[in-house]
Amino acid sequence: xxxxxxxxxxxxxxxxxxxxxxxxxxxxxxxxxxxxxxxxxxxxxxxxxxxxxxxxxxxxxxxxxxxxxxxxxxxxxxxxxxxxxxxxxxxxxxxxxxxxxxxxxxxxxxxxxxxxxxxxxxxxxxxxxxxxxxxxxxxxxxxxxxxxxxxxxxxxxxxxxxxxxxxxxxxxxxxxxxxxxxxxxxxxxxxxxxxxxxxxxxxxxxxxxxxxxxxxxxxxxxxxxxxxxxxxxxxxxxxxxxxxxxxxxxxxxxxxxxxxxxxxxxxxxxxxxxxxxxxxxxxxxxxxxxxxxxxxxxxxxxxxxxxxxxxxxx
Numbered sequence: 001x002x003x004x005x006x007x008x009x010x011x012x013x014x015x016x017x018x019x020x021x022x023x024x025x026x027x028x029x030x031x032x033x034x035x036x037x038x039x040x041x042x043x044x045x046x047x048x049x050x051x052x053x054x055x056x057x058x059x060x061x062x063x064x065x066x067x068x069x070x071x072x073x074x075x076x077x078x079x080x081x082x083x084x085x086x087x088x089x090x091x092x093x094x095x096x097x098x099x100x101x102x103x104x105x106x107x108x109x110x111x112x113x114x115x116x117x118x119x120x121x122x123x124x125x126x127x128x129x130x131x132x133x134x135x136x137x138x139x140x141x142x143x144x145x146x147x148x149x150x151x152x153x154x155x156x157x158x159x160x161x162x163x164x165x166x167x168x169x170x171x172x173x174x175x176x177x178x179x180x181x182x183x184x185x186x187x188x189x190x191x192x193x194x195x196x197x198x199x200x201x202x203x204x205x206x207x208x209x210x211x212x213x214x215x216x217x218x219x220x221x222x223x224x225x226x227x228x229x230x231x232x233x234x235x236x237x238x239x240x241x242x243x244x245x246x247x248x249x250x251x252x253x254x255x256x257x258x259x260x261x262x263x264x265x266x267x268x269x270x271x272x273x274x275x276x277x278x279x280x281x282x283x284x285x286x287x288x289x290x291x292x293x294x295x296x297x298x299x300x301x302x303x304x305x306x307x308x309x310x311x312x313x314x
Contacts, residue, residue, distance in 0.1 A: 006303050009033065009059070010044035017292045018046075018068075022299075042066065042303055044295070045075065048260075053079035064302020067312075068295045069282065070094060073204040073231060077314035088298025088308040092150065093290045094282035098255075099154035101281045102199050102229040105253025106143075109225050110197070111135040114275050136196065136223060136250065139163050144195030146211070147202030147230065148174050148183060155199055155229075156181035167191050171207065192219040197227060204231035214239040217248060225251045229281050232258030241268045255281045 005024075011031035019028075029040055031049055040059045043051060045067045056062060056079055065080060065087045072089055080087050108114055112135045119125050119133065143159040145152045145168040152168065159166045166183040168174075169191045178185060192198060198220060202208050212226065213236040220226070226249060228235055237258050243249050251273040260279060262269060269276070282288060294310060301308050 004039075006042065007040045008042040008044050008299070008303075009040050011047050011049045014044075014046055015288070015292060017289060018044075018296065021292070021296050025300075026303075042299060044068070044299060048074040051075040051080070053082075056080065056083055056085065063305065064088065064299060064308065066295050066299040066302065068291055071203065071231060072312050073233070075312075077312060081314040086302055086308050087312045088295070088302065088310050089312050090291045090294040090298075091310055093294065094287045095150040095154045097284045097287040098151050098229055098281035099158055101255055101277070101283075102151075102155050102201070102227055103158050105227050105229070105255060105275055105277070106197055106199065106225065107138060108275050109227070109251040109253040109273075110138050115272055136225070138197075141165070141196040142167060142194055144168070144186070144191040144198045145183065146170075146188070146191070146198065146200050147208075148177055148181075149201065149203075151229070152199075152201035153177050153181050155201055156183045164197075167195060188216070189219055192216060193221070195224060196221065197225045199227040200230040200234050202230050202234060204233045209233050210236050212236065212240065214242070217243040220249050222248065223250050225249070225253065227253045229255045232256040232260050237262070237266075237268065241271070244268070244271050244273055247273075251275075255279055 005027045007029050008026045009029040009031060038061050041061050041063045043065045045051060051065060051074060053076060062085050065075060065085055067075065067089045070089050070091050072087060075087055077087060112133050116133055139162050142165045145155055148168040148170045156166045160182050167186045168183045169186055169188045173185050211234050217239060240252060244252055253275045255277055256279055268274060282291065298308050298310055
C-alpha cells in the first residue's frame with residue numbers, strides 16, 4: 001500500500017529550495033483553496049497571509065504552522081495556542097542582514113544616493129556643481145533605535161562603527177545589551193527629539209501599531225531621517241507622507257510599508273525624499289537559504305509530532 005503524503009497548505013510561489021527539499025515528502029495545497037480539508041495537516045506561511053481562528057477551524061487536522069521568517073504578526077498566536085497548534089519561526093539568523101539593510105537605507109537617505117543616481121543618469125547632468133544635492137553626515141551623528149532586540153543590537157554595533165552616539169528606547173530597559181553595544185537608554189520623547197536618525201527595529205503588536213504618527217513625527221528634528229526595518233504598521237502612512245511632503249522631517253528610508261505593497265498611485269511613491277525597497281531586510285542568498293532550512297525543520301518536526309525547536313508562544 002502506498003503511504004499517503006501529508007497535505008500542507010502554503011501561499012506562494014515558494015522558493016525552489018523549499019520545493020526541492022520537500023519533494024516527495026508533502027503534497028502542497030494552494031492557499032487560495034476555499035474548501036475545508038480534514039486531510040490538511042500543516043500550514044506553511046511564506047509571505048504574510050493572515051492566519052486567524054476562522055481559517056484554523058477549516059482544517060481540524062492541523063498539526064503545525066511553520067513560518068518562513070521571524071515576524072509572526074500575521075498569525076493569531078492565541079488562536080493557534082487555543083487549538084494546540086504549535087507555531088514555528090526562524091529567529092537569530094537574519095539579524096545581521098536586516099541591520100545591514102537598515103544602514104543601507106540610512107546611508108542612502110542621508111547622502112541622497114537614489115536621487116543622485118537618477119540625476120547622474122539624466123540628460124540634466126552636464127556640469128558638476130559642488131553646491132548641489134547636499135545631504136547629511138552620518139559619522140558623529142546621533143542614532144536613535146526603537147527596539148533593542150537582536151536586530152536593534154546589530155544596528156547599534158553598526159552605528160558605533162560610524163562613531164555615532166547611539167540611543168535606544170525599549171518597553172523594558174536592557175542594561176546588559178546596552179552595555180554590550182554602547183547604547184544609552186532614553187524615553188521615547190527624548191529619543192525622538194535628539195536623534196538625527198530614528199530607526200524602527202521593534203515588533204508589530206498592540207503597543208507599537210501606529211507608534212510613529214503625526215504626534216510623534218512632530219517631536220523629531222526637521223533635519224531628522226526615519227528608517228523603518230520593522231513592520232509597516234508601526235508607522236501611520238498618511239502621517240508620514242504629510243511629514244515628508246511638508247519637510248517636517250528631512251527624509252525616510254522604508255523597507256516595509258502599510259499596506260505592502262503601496263497602491264501604485266500612492267503619493268508617497270512620488271516624493272524624492274523617501275527611499276523605498278520591497279521588504280529586502282533579510283534578502284541575501286545566505287540568510288534566505290537558512291530561513292528555508294529552519295522553516296523546513298520546523299515543518300518536519302510538527303508533522304512528525306516532535307517538539308519544534310523554534311516555537312513561538314502567545
